[in-house]
Amino acid sequence: MIQVEDSNQLLLLVKRKELASQSVFKVVLKLQTWPKKDSTKESRLLQLPNEILEDILHRTAKIERDDGCQFLGWQYPEYRYSDLKSVALACRRLFILCAPYLWRDKEFILPREDDEKSDSVPVQIATDILSQPALFLPRQLGSYVRSLSRDLTNAANYDLANSSLMARLVCNLRALRIDFHSKFRLEHYGIKFFAQHCPHLSELYLEHCRDTYDDFNSLLEYPRPLVSLTLLSCTIKQTTLQKIIELSKHSLDSLLLQRVRLEPELIDYHTQSPPAVTTIPTSVYLHLFSFLHLTRLALSDSLSHSVLEQIVQGSPRLEKLAIIIHETSPILVTRCIVLLVQLDRLVILSLAFRRIHPLSVVYERIACFAPANVWTYFASNLPNLHLIHISASKLLLHADFFASILDGSRCRIPHIMLHHIAWVSGTSQQLTSLPDDEALLNEYRRNVASAQDNIEAWQQEPIWQDACGSFLTWEQASAKGFRCFNESDRVCFVQGFESWTKH
Structure with missing residues (x-):
């Protein structure tokens, strides 16, 4: 059992990773009442600069994943909410320091149409939550959000008005995940709202998003070089895909494409059914991988020797690879x-x-x-x-x-x-x-x-x-x-x- 005598020793142990994160939080709470030499109860922990306190919170609350045994397209949340909440409730200063981490990763799930509503428990709308003012600071809670996950699979709700408002509230967003309902839509999916209002957006994870109405073109209209792109059961126009990859060629580190198909280039605004799609041809893969420098790649399309050769030549530093x-x-x-x-x-x-x-x-x-x-x-x-x-x-x-x-x-x-x-x-x-x-x-x-x-x-x-x-x-x-x-x-x-x- 490691004995922690003062806050300086705590910081040293955290940096050396000699103290388990759960133990650190217990010690942090105990530090609130460590007596000084004059036996008063004034906190010694709070004598540390904010930068050191924030470093302790960052190192100890971060979720440690066994990265060598996982292949994740979405790696959030980054921090343990319950541990941060315990520290935040200790005092006002720690609450202010914890607030950005408490709201850093948010997930909202669209209720099912047949879900029973309780009269005693009010249903909070995601945009109402994100628009609330932050305690002690002149900003809205949505400004803290860095990763946002939205599960819209429970209903074929277009949710465009809500998406427009939400995108404005999470102006500092870095990573966006939306799981849409699989039913074909007769209008766009609202990706353009996040591309327009989130200038720092660099990670995108989408499922069941069709490019019939040029959703993905918004990433070119409001240029957003991506670090990570994950598409599951999506469609996209060939020229749009090529331009997005080319825009992100110096930044893209992770690419996961599963059951991704190509849409026709021309938009038929009178269509009532999904347009015919095609598979991504070898020539497109050869072009895409000619200038990418990835560390993670997963594809569900089967590949030839020539495509694999282009992948290895273009991305020799690959660490995670899943191919057929x-x-x-x-x-x-x-x-x-x-x-x-x-x-x-x-x-x-x-x-x-x-x-x-x-x-x-x-x-x-x-x-x-x-x-x-x-x-x-x-x-x-x-x-x-x-x-x-x-x-x-x-x-x-x-x-x-x-x-x-x-x-x-x-x-x-x-x-x-x-x-x-x-x-x-x-x-x-x-x-x-x-x-x-x-x-x-x-x-x-x-x-x-x-x-x-x-x-x-x-x-x-x-x-x-x-x-x-x-x-x-x-x-x-x-x-x-x-x-x-x-x-x-x-x-x-x-x-x-x-x-x-x-x-």
């Missing part, structure tokens, strides 16, 4: 894996081999057509990996793949999940360069000829003793609560991922 490969040539698949090895800062990799059916969520899982020694080379050359998830209908592996990631019974990679691994006889020859095409094809054919799809083949290997609990049949994985496997996954390998189990 549709190549079926052993030569091109091998080149894809070798490209990934060049990303030496990679912490999280989610890699799937699939054939995606255009304009639908249906896909067909395909095999990874790469020889086993390429995966051993991969495992030996990415020392910073914390999480790897590879999904394929078959993955050819030598036993020494696992020898390169296991340190005794401990796995060097804390979270690893591999679907349908097939045992391949022999050991991998150390790769120093990419073999010529003929040698690569011959190696792949030998691997396919010796591959075995049963767990008994792995049991004969020395690494079985250290990792027998991680090799699972589909039945064993299902019994543990994993729902991400299917019957075709005859042998899987899982370390970590406890949060994925459902009992």
Whole structure:
């Protein structure tokens, strides 16, 4: 138990991260009544400058996420509200210091149409809350808000008047998330209000937002270079997407596109149904990634070797990557894996081999057509990996793949999940360069000829003793609560991922 004697020691321990955040808040409250040498009860904590007090609050209230095991498009709230509230109620000065953090991250959920309203509990409208004057300071509460999350999925309410007023109230907004109802709208979504009235807007997370009425063009009309862009089940015009990415080419750090489709360029103001959409073509991806410098990227469209090559060349400092490969040539698949090895800062990799059916969520899982020694080379050359998830209908592996990631019974990679691994006889020859095409094809054919799809083949290997609990049949994985496997996954390998189990 660390003994804290005075406020100076508290600050030192906080900076060194030697004191847990929950303990700090208990100490902060206790500091209010630490006696001076003359035994009076005057607070010694409040003798510290505001800058030091604010630094203590910032360091101790901030939520520490295990960033090496998560891939989040929305990373808010940043601070623990309950802890800040306890400190804010201690005295007026601490309340003033805590106020910006108490209102920094706000979330508003649109009530369901069938929600029962209580006569005893008044329903507060979000704009009424944000327009309230701040206590002790001449400003509105909305001016404190830096991240705003709005859940509008409970009703197909256009909410445009409310959006217009809300955007004016959160004038210092940095990050905006809106989850819209999936029903097609006959007018715009109100994104332009936030682009117009929030000059510091740099992070955007949107779900079910259609660009039929040029919503996204407002980010160009009021130029807002983005740091982070997440679009889920959205549509956007091709020229608008390209211009937004080009506008943000020096600032964009995170890009997540899931089921994003392209709208027709011309607006049909008389349409009563969603216009026909198309998938993002390879040529557009090649153009976009030619000048981006990302550290986080996630795409739900399947990619070719040429697009992956452009991604690696343009963003060599990628730390988190989630992609789908549709190549079926052993030569091109091998080149894809070798490209990934060049990303030496990679912490999280989610890699799937699939054939995606255009304009639908249906896909067909395909095999990874790469020889086993390429995966051993991969495992030996990415020392910073914390999480790897590879999904394929078959993955050819030598036993020494696992020898390169296991340190005794401990796995060097804390979270690893591999679907349908097939045992391949022999050991991998150390790769120093990419073999010529003929040698690569011959190696792949030998691997396919010796591959075995049963767990008994792995049991004969020395690494079985250290990792027998991680090799699972589909039945064993299902019994543990994993729902991400299917019957075709005859042998899987899982370390970590406890949060994925459902009992």
